[in-house]
Amino acid sequence: MALTFKDVAEILRIIDASNLEEVELEAQGIRVSVRRGSGTMPRKEGSVTTENAAKNEPSGENAESSPAGAVAANEGLAKPDSSDDSGGQGLEVRAPMVGTFYHAASPDKPPFVEVGQRVAIGDPLCLIEVMKLYTTIEASVEGVVHQVCVKNGDLVDFDALLFVILPD
Amino acid sequence: MTATRVDKPSVLIANRGEIALRAVEACRLLNIRSVAVFSTADRSMPHVMQADEAVCVGPPQSTKSYLNQDALLHVAQQRGCSFIYPGYGFLAENADFAERCAQMGLVFVGPSANAIRVMGDKARARRAAMEAGMPVVPGSTEAFSDLSSAQAEAGKIGYPLLLKASAGGGGRGMRVVEGAESFEAMFLQASTEAKEAFGNAEVYLERYFSRVRHIEVQIFGDRYNRVMHLGERDCTVQRRHQKLVEESPAVALTADERKKLHTWSVSLAEAVEYEGAGTVEFIFDEESREAFFIEMNTRIQVEHPVTEVRVGANLVAEQLRVAMGQALSLPEEKTWHAVHAIEFRINAEDPAAGFMPRPGTVAKWEVPTGSGIRMDTFASVGTAIPPFYDSMVGKLIIYDEARDQAIEKAQQVLDQIQIEGIPTSTPFHQALVGSLAFRENRIYTRWVEQEFLLSPQG
Numbered sequence: 001m002a003l004t005f006k007d008v009a010e011i012l013r014i015i016d017a018s019n020l021e022e023v024e025l026e027a028q029g030i031r032v033s034v035r036r037g038s039g040t041m042p043r044k045e046g047s048v049t050t051e052n053a054a055k056n057e058p059s060g061e062n063a064e065s066s067p068a069g070a071v072a073a074n075e076g077l078a079k080p081d082s083s084d085d086s087g088g089q090g091l092e093v094r095a096p097m098v099g100t101f102y103h104a105a106s107p108d109k110p111p112f113v114e115v116g117q118r119v120a121i122g123d124p125l126c127l128i129e130v131m132k133l134y135t136t137i138e139a140s141v142e143g144v145v146h147q148v149c150v151k152n153g154d155l156v157d158f159d160a161l162l163f164v165i166l167p168d
Numbered sequence: 169m170t171a172t173r174v175d176k177p178s179v180l181i182a183n184r185g186e187i188a189l190r191a192v193e194a195c196r197l198l199n200i201r202s203v204a205v206f207s208t209a210d211r212s213m214p215h216v217m218q219a220d221e222a223v224c225v226g227p228p229q230s231t232k233s234y235l236n237q238d239a240l241l242h243v244a245q246q247r248g249c250s251f252i253y254p255g256y257g258f259l260a261e262n263a264d265f266a267e268r269c270a271q272m273g274l275v276f277v278g279p280s281a282n283a284i285r286v287m288g289d290k291a292r293a294r295r296a297a298m299e300a301g302m303p304v305v306p307g308s309t310e311a312f313s314d315l316s317s318a319q320a321e322a323g324k325i326g327y328p329l330l331l332k333a334s335a336g337g338g339g340r341g342m343r344v345v346e347g348a349e350s351f352e353a354m355f356l357q358a359s360t361e362a363k364e365a366f367g368n369a370e371v372y373l374e375r376y377f378s379r380v381r382h383i384e385v386q387i388f389g390d391r392y393n394r395v396m397h398l399g400e401r402d403c404t405v406q407r408r409h410q411k412l413v414e415e416s417p418a419v420a421l422t423a424d425e426r427k428k429l430h431t432w433s434v435s436l437a438e439a440v441e442y443e444g445a446g447t448v449e450f451i452f453d454e455e456s457r458e459a460f461f462i463e464m465n466t467r468i469q470v471e472h473p474v475t476e477v478r479v480g481a482n483l484v485a486e487q488l489r490v491a492m493g494q495a496l497s498l499p500e501e502k503t504w505h506a507v508h509a510i511e512f513r514i515n516a517e518d519p520a521a522g523f524m525p526r527p528g529t530v531a532k533w534e535v536p537t538g539s540g541i542r543m544d545t546f547a548s549v550g551t552a553i554p555p556f557y558d559s560m561v562g563k564l565i566i567y568d569e570a571r572d573q574a575i576e577k578a579q580q581v582l583d584q585i586q587i588e589g590i591p592t593s594t595p596f597h598q599a600l601v602g603s604l605a606f607r608e609n610r611i612y613t614r615w616v617e618q619e620f621l622l623s624p625q626g
Contacts, residue, residue, distance in 0.1 A: 098225045098239045131238040155246040157224035159208055
């Protein structure tokens with residue numbers, strides 16, 4: 001019996017609710033290894049996005065890159081990502097790692113967030129998967145989701161723009 | 169979710185700089201799709217621009233980008249790559265990585281994890297070399313992390329001694345011990361450096377030869393048990409165990425002496441069923457005319473172009489062909505070109521300031537072109553050389569019908585090179601090709617430090 005995405009999400013939820021730093025689970029030839037924070041992103045002190053929020057100054061790279069929604073900019077070109085169209089008002093949420101972007105906890109669940117939705121600090125925004133290791137990206141501010149910049153299932157580059165949130 | 173579907177073979181290029189660019193070019197030549205990876209520091213590098221696709225895998229620190237195995241393997245899978253090209257440095261000689269690739273059904277472009285493991289372990293490599301019939305440098309058969317047992321062994325081998333990190337390479341964790349009185353200090357330095365650089369404090373002891381040449385043999389194997397050699401290289405011009413200039417052929421050796429090294433090298437590679445490009449390294453004592461095996465590098469090396477121009481082959485493309493299961497298609501010795509090739513490493517270093525690496529932005533990059541001149545580089549006007557990686561910015565390869573002519577040509581080319589914005593090792597090379605000792609080939613591995621830099625005119 002293979003683990004389903006749902007099983008993995010359930011396991012992650014249980015681990016998340018615990019105080020464990022590291023969990024290794026082995027059953028019927030399947031190994032799941034979860035490390036809290038991957039050593040770089042201390043979750044206790046704040047959400048994964050805290051670090052990126054500091055980089056919210058408009059950068060030359062963003063000003064030059066393709067218009068909003070042009071997700072294909074990740075495809076082969078060196079352009080970092082699609083641009084933030086909030087006119088500098090929004091808080092950019094960027095990918096803390098390269099990996100596969102999931103907008104929901106499982107394929108049969110609704111997305112964590114959609115454009116226009118209100119979020120509170122700590123609300124999950126998406127999951128990024130690298131080699132079966134899932135990291136939850138959480139909101140670091142209260143506000144409204146202004147843009148969702150990537151599609152479910154896309155491979156996102158390190159530092160790619162994922163969301164723009166208009167803080168209150 | 170779903171991985172990219174592709175209709176032709178795809179290679180993830182897990183490297184940067186000139187070797188990544190060579191790999192992109194080789195992919196184009198062989199009609200293979202190339203997927204480059206890069207750190208945020210390398211966003212506008214040519215290998216990123218010229219590859220069919222490129223993915224940013226992390227921040228500038230290598231451990232989080234070019235050495236981030238999970239990220240690289242995930243990207244390879246998601247982008248539909250079935251091959252991973254490691255180049256040199258980074259993960260090129262990481263047996264665990266090669267093994268993970270294999271477990272995931274990805275082809276690591278290089279030898280098997282087992283061959284990497286055997287040759288990466290100094291004691292096992294020595295045993296394999298002895299079994300292949302070649303002499304090895306007298307030294308300890310085991311590695312030491314404990315001072316007193318190392319001291320006892322040192323007494324048996326005799327001085328001068330060379331301390332080498334068990335897991336090492338590239339000169340780190342190496343120390344020369346001239347006599348028993350400095351053993352303790354040098355051992356602790358080497359051991360500490362080895363621990364920091366490789367996470368393993370164990371150090372080997374070897375007899376140290378003060379006046380030797382560094383000679384190495386390029387070998388190539390395919391998966392049909394065929395191994396051939398592509399001649400040798402003389403890499404005697406070094407500073408602190410870092411190669412600066414490499415030549416082929418090694419004219420300081422007689423044809424018979426060279427042939428002996430070729431035969432030994434092929435035997436060693438055959439013994440580990442070697443696939444892909446590899447190099448067997450020797451020291452050669454000119455006085456006694458003896459050669460000793462030092463190590464085998466299980467990767468393509470920086471200096472492979474001198475071999476390429478001499479034998480008339482593209483070794484990077486051959487690596488990919490062999491990885492795709494093709495039989496060796498390299499030229500036989502009788503068709504090799506009658507040329508002497510010399511490579512000069514152009515590093516972003518200031519020779520006037522103790523070869524201090526100095527990153528910066530290239531403001532001018534003018535290199536003469538012509539027959540017998542080749543420059544392998546990723547740099548051009550505007551290239552920002554990041555401070556995070558190796559300082560090598562280019563490799564100037566000069567070839568002509570014999571060594572004297574190649575040196576003449578090199579002198580002209582080096583005098584005309586104009587690189588501005590960053591200091592480079594070019595002035596060092598200019599002085600080198602002008603020196604009598606280099607021209608007359610009266611050099612040894614410590615010559616640069618012990619004589620040339622003290623009195624460059626000699």
